[in-house]
Amino acid sequence: MRNILTIISLLLLALSSLGQIKISSTDVVKINEFRGHDTDSNLLIKSDAVNYGITNEVQVLSFSVENTSDSNISLFGYVDNPLLDNIGIIDSTRNKVILLNGESFPYHSRPLGLPAYAFPIQLAPRSSNSYYVALSSGEQIVVPVIVGNREVIISELHSREIFYAVYFGIILVMIIYNLFVYLSVKDKVYVYYVFYILTVGLTQLVISGYANKYFWASSPNYSVLASSLIPILSGMGTVVFARSFIRTKVYAPFIDKLLLFYFGAYCISILFAVFSHHVIAQYIINFNAASALILVIAAYKAISKGYRPAKFFLVAFSMFLIGVTLYALRNFGVLGYNLATTFALPVGSAIETILLSFALADRINQFKKEKEESQLQAITVMQENQRLVEEQNVKLEYMVHERTVDLERTNGELNNTLQDLRLTQKQLVESEKLASLGQMTAGIAHEINNPINFVQSNVQPLRRDIDDMLGLLDEFARLENDETITEKVTALHKRYAELDMPYLRQEVNQLLHGIEEGSRRTAEIVRGLRVFSRMDRDSVVSASINDCIQSTLIVMKNMTKGNVTLFKELKDDLPNLHCLPGKLNQVFMNILTNAVQATDLAGRTEKDRIVSIHSDGNDKEIRITITDNGSGISEEIRSKIFDPFFTTKQVGEGTGLGLSIALGIVKEHQGQIEVHSTQGKGTTVVVVLPRNAENA
Numbered sequence: 001m002r003n004i005l006t007i008i009s010l011l012l013l014a015l016s017s018l019g020q021i022k023i024s025s026t027d028v029v030k031i032n033e034f035r036g037h038d039t040d041s042n043l044l045i046k047s048d049a050v051n052y053g054i055t056n057e058v059q060v061l062s063f064s065v066e067n068t069s070d071s072n073i074s075l076f077g078y079v080d081n082p083l084l085d086n087i088g089i090i091d092s093t094r095n096k097v098i099l100l101n102g103e104s105f106p107y108h109s110r111p112l113g114l115p116a117y118a119f120p121i122q123l124a125p126r127s128s129n130s131y132y133v134a135l136s137s138g139e140q141i142v143v144p145v146i147v148g149n150r151e152v153i154i155s156e157l158h159s160r161e162i163f164y165a166v167y168f169g170i171i172l173v174m175i176i177y178n179l180f181v182y183l184s185v186k187d188k189v190y191v192y193y194v195f196y197i198l199t200v201g202l203t204q205l206v207i208s209g210y211a212n213k214y215f216w217a218s219s220p221n222y223s224v225l226a227s228s229l230i231p232i233l234s235g236m237g238t239v240v241f242a243r244s245f246i247r248t249k250v251y252a253p254f255i256d257k258l259l260l261f262y263f264g265a266y267c268i269s270i271l272f273a274v275f276s277h278h279v280i281a282q283y284i285i286n287f288n289a290a291s292a293l294i295l296v297i298a299a300y301k302a303i304s305k306g307y308r309p310a311k312f313f314l315v316a317f318s319m320f321l322i323g324v325t326l327y328a329l330r331n332f333g334v335l336g337y338n339l340a341t342t343f344a345l346p347v348g349s350a351i352e353t354i355l356l357s358f359a360l361a362d363r364i365n366q367f368k369k370e371k372e373e374s375q376l377q378a379i380t381v382m383q384e385n386q387r388l389v390e391e392q393n394v395k396l397e398y399m400v401h402e403r404t405v406d407l408e409r410t411n412g413e414l415n416n417t418l419q420d421l422r423l424t425q426k427q428l429v430e431s432e433k434l435a436s437l438g439q440m441t442a443g444i445a446h447e448i449n450n451p452i453n454f455v456q457s458n459v460q461p462l463r464r465d466i467d468d469m470l471g472l473l474d475e476f477a478r479l480e481n482d483e484t485i486t487e488k489v490t491a492l493h494k495r496y497a498e499l500d501m502p503y504l505r506q507e508v509n510q511l512l513h514g515i516e517e518g519s520r521r522t523a524e525i526v527r528g529l530r531v532f533s534r535m536d537r538d539s540v541v542s543a544s545i546n547d548c549i550q551s552t553l554i555v556m557k558n559m560t561k562g563n564v565t566l567f568k569e570l571k572d573d574l575p576n577l578h579c580l581p582g583k584l585n586q587v588f589m590n591i592l593t594n595a596v597q598a599t600d601l602a603g604r605t606e607k608d609r610i611v612s613i614h615s616d617g618n619d620k621e622i623r624i625t626i627t628d629n630g631s632g633i634s635e636e637i638r639s640k641i642f643d644p645f646f647t648t649k650q651v652g653e654g655t656g657l658g659l660s661i662a663l664g665i666v667k668e669h670q671g672q673i674e675v676h677s678t679q680g681k682g683t684t685v686v687v688v689l690p691r692n693a694e695n696a
Contacts, residue, residue, distance in 0.1 A: 052141035054282045062092075063145055064130040067123035075121040077131075077147045078157075082115035082209025083139045083227050089119050090132040102135075103224050107217035114157045115209025121147065138278025139227055140286075164210050167346045171201035174353050178360065185364060189244045193360060196237035197353050203234045204346045228273035228281045235288055236266045242295050245359075246310050251302035255294055261541050262291045264581070268547060292321060312359030316352045323348020466508065542576040545584070545622050545689070546615055552588040553613075556596075560611070564596050567612035574617055578692045583665040590658035591626050591685050598630025598683060617691075621671075624687040632679040641675065 052059045067073050079087060086102035099119040101110055111118040123129060135141065146153070175194050182190035205211035206226055216222035239259050243249065248256035269284035295317060302310035326344035329335040549570060553560070560566050592611065599609035614625040633641065640646045644660040659673075666673050669689050677683040 066128035073123040078116040078118040087135045092130040192241040196241040199234035252298040255298045316355035320352040546570045564609040569614045587662040595628035629682040633677040
């Protein structure tokens with residue numbers, strides 16, 4: 001709704017300024033002059049495409065059409081970019097909005113029912129009309145403007161629809177064929193390939209606008225989301241399929257790690273797309289486009305090591321890259337806007353799909369041949385081994401007799417030594433276990449003792465109060481058929497007053513609340529212990545520390561939003577860090593949690609509670625600084641803050657494991673944590689991480 005209001009405001013501004021203010025920020029699209037009338041059945045004039053790149057801002061362009069004939073002319077124009085979120089067009093001559101549409105609107109509202117955004121053009125004899133076009137999109141904004149006869153425009157766009165129907169038919173045939181092959185050979189690379197070509201095909205349908213028309217015509221939100229999400233899935237499918245088919249883990253290990261990094265970046269971009277940050281998602285997609293060249297290099301490496309299927313992959317992927325290159329050169333105005341450049345991308349992907357199917361078929365033959373050669377080689381080796389064994393048997397029989405006595409003596413000595421080593425090993429292991437267990441047990445016992453005592457101390461008073469209440473109820477129950485009921489009722493009322501039942505109810509509720517609180521504290525300690533002992537098995541990758549910080553802040557949004565004022569100063573050009581991102585996220589979460597809680601002081605509002613996070617670094621190390629204006633840490637306890645189960649919070653409010661876990665993870669990355677604090681003013685925690693830790 002916000003984007004629509006923005007466009008409407010921009011349109012109204014353009015209308016009001018036509019006679020007063022010159023719109024200097026408007027791009028002018030050149031449309032060839034039309035010197036005829038609408039009887040020219042082949043009229044179709046195309047402008048050069050204007051490329052605004054990826055931006056959150058609303059863009060405005062203008063163009064004019066001139067009629068030099070003596071007849072009224074009725075034409076149609078259309079903006080050939082189905083992925084625009086919002087588009088508005090003004091006829092400045094008539095001061096009239098003639099189109100307000102985009103992916104933010106239901107598909108059935110589009111003029112002529114076509115993916116492109118069509119609009120009428122009415123020209124009086126020997127006159128010219130000017131038009132303003134306001135548009136916005138979460139994807140790259142490339143705007144070609146086309147003017148022509150209605151029938152010619154509809155015919156061209158219907159021809160496109162037939163082309164894409166044939167294209168997706170090819171994709172479906174390849175999907176069905178490779179699924180049948182998978183059921184026969186049970187090779188998971190076929191599953192990866194099916195996912196890959198399915199997402200590539202859907203991406204082409206999204207770009208052309210036909211996915212919106214046939215799959216989610218009545219759901220604008222799905223249409224906008226699919227424009228980012230499906231290309232992301234296509235990129236992930238490319239990485240997964242290429243790693244399996246080229247076997248990068250074997251033939252190009254370093255590139256294999258880079259591909260895992262790109263896969264992780266795609267996963268992050270999914271979050272941005274789902275939460276409507278489409279511009280950021282598109283930047284990540286464009287950044288990951290570099291993985292295409294990396295796949296070419298990986299294929300060359302595999303070919304150089306004699307891996308034949310990589311040749312097929314290189315040829316097929318090169319066809320796709322040619323299509324991508326032609327499509328990109330058209331968008332940037334290097335090549336003209338014509339059929340060849342328009343259909344280069346789907347044609348390239350279709351050829352790639354067919355060639356890769358042939359490559360997978362050859363892969364089966366290659367595996368069969370390798371298996372036969374391996375079996376033949378194994379038989380030859382077995383025969384040679386048998387001959388050698390027979391020749392050696394005679395010699396061995398003699399040597400065995402000579403060495404038997406020596407071996408028996410040596411064997412006895414080795415058995416004695418082995419028993420001593422086993423005993424020593426067992427003693428060392430038990431000693432280490434007891435030391436660790438003693439240290440852990442002392443901390444757990446100290447933490448759990450208070451809540452358990454809290455529960456036990458409430459049980460006896462609770463049982464006493466319940467017994468009094470049940471006794472009173474029993475006496476009421478015995479009143480039935482009793483002749484002295486009046487006297488007993490009087491006695492029971494007296495008993496009721498003596499017991500002070502309202503107070504008993506209140507006391508029971510308080511005791512139950514105490515037991516519940518003790519149980520909650522115990523559970524919290526156990527959960528903290530589980531986090532403390534968890535084994536993080538993330539792979540080591542080259543990751544952006546700013547991305548780690550941003551993802552942690554997203555996870556902590558419920559804790560920070562509305563509670564503290566958060567300042568971020570993250571250096572843009574930080575080099576990547578060789579690390580375990582999942583573990584570093586845990587470090588930042590633990591430190592930030594302490595910072596947020598430390599600012600929770602009496603009488604403070606959200607504006608008064610300030611937490612800031614700053615990142616900086618160079619080629620050798622990266623520094624992350626987290627500062628709060630909380631209560632601070634005194635000198636006498638600062639040396640204990642990294643001890644397991646030590647906490648400055650009130651009893652029952654923390655387990656004391658957060659900073660201990662954080663320190664362990666940072667040391668695992670060969671880094672260090674610095675803590676600077678002034679009591680009553682706040683605390684600053686600095687995490688220093690080397691960029692290329694050897695054992696990370």
